[in-house]
Amino acid sequence: MRVLVAEDERDLARLVALGLRRAGFAVDAVHDGEAALERLDLYAYDVLVLDRDLPRVHGDEVARRLVAAASPTRILMLTAATAVEDRVEGLDLGADDYLGKPFEFPELVSRVRALRRRSARPALPPLLGRDGLLVDTVRRTATRDGRDLDLSPKEFSVLQILLEAEGAVVSAEELLERAWDAHADPFTGAVRVCMSKLRAKLGEPAVIRTLQGVGYVL
Known part of the structure; x- marks a missing residue:
């Protein structure tokens, strides 16, 4: 699962990216709206x-452009603007979720995972299973025939x-x-x-088969 963090406070962006990586996500971070769009x-x-209050291109405009392009990327607004009218405005702009600062990190991780499941068509269940494999995408556990x-x-x-x-x-x-x-x-x-x-x-x-020149299949 791949996540982009757009946050102009560099220390916060670094901490958010680090925490999401530790939760198992592939994360990139940028510090302004123009870089986010690129x-x-x-x-x-x-x-x-x-973050809504981004320099160069405002976060609201980033959200508008994603929605206008019918992008499948889900948007979680993470911002200090937490009044009811701010949340309503953010959601009306096209955000899929809205989390105010300060926040508890486990909640951020949970919301990001929930958005990822909802982005799939059809929506993905939290438990995935096949051929004796059972993967819990919420608890981040995987077993085969009951073996961790x-x-x-x-x-x-x-x-x-x-x-x-x-x-x-x-x-x-x-x-x-x-x-x-x-x-x-890509060459490593x-x-x-x-x-x-x-x-x-x-x-x-x-249970994983390699198709030479094509890819992998479970």
């Missing part, structure tokens, strides 16, 4: 955590994407796009290495 044009983000898999955040994200594909092939490029941030080098073999570690933890019989 990133949104380049990458397919699941959720945008958007003890996955790293990146391994968990890759397995979740494969489960969400429901038997369809997922290319290495798509995995890199959705589970890694913008700083990932990161997907291949992660997939090797994931397969080892899943054990036998193998």
Whole structure:
């Protein structure tokens, strides 16, 4: 799951991005509305955590442009403007959710996860299962035949994407796009290495198949 944080307070942006990464998300951070729009044009983000009072291009205008473009990216406004009229205005602009500052971090993580589930068509359930695998996307746990898999955040994200594909092939490029941030080098073999570690933890019989030159299928 990929998240863009648009927040002009750099220390807060860094802390939010760090916390979301620890929760298992691939996160990029920008500090003004123009940079946010540039990133949104380049990458397919699941959720945008958007401060309203951004320089260069106001956060409200960022939301308007996303809505006008029929973008599938969900918008969570994270702002100090917490009066009822502010929340109503933000939601009317096209935000999918609204969280005031200061905030409790577990609530932010929960809201981001909820928006990600709702962004899928049809909406994704919090529990994903197939071939003895059971993934809880809320508690971030994964088991196979009742055995805890003890996955790293990146391994968990890759397995979740494969489960969400429901038997369809997922290319290495798509995995890199959705589970890694913008700083990932596409030539490092990161997907291949992660997939090797994931397969080892899943054990036998193998449930992930490689289609050479195409991608991976569960």
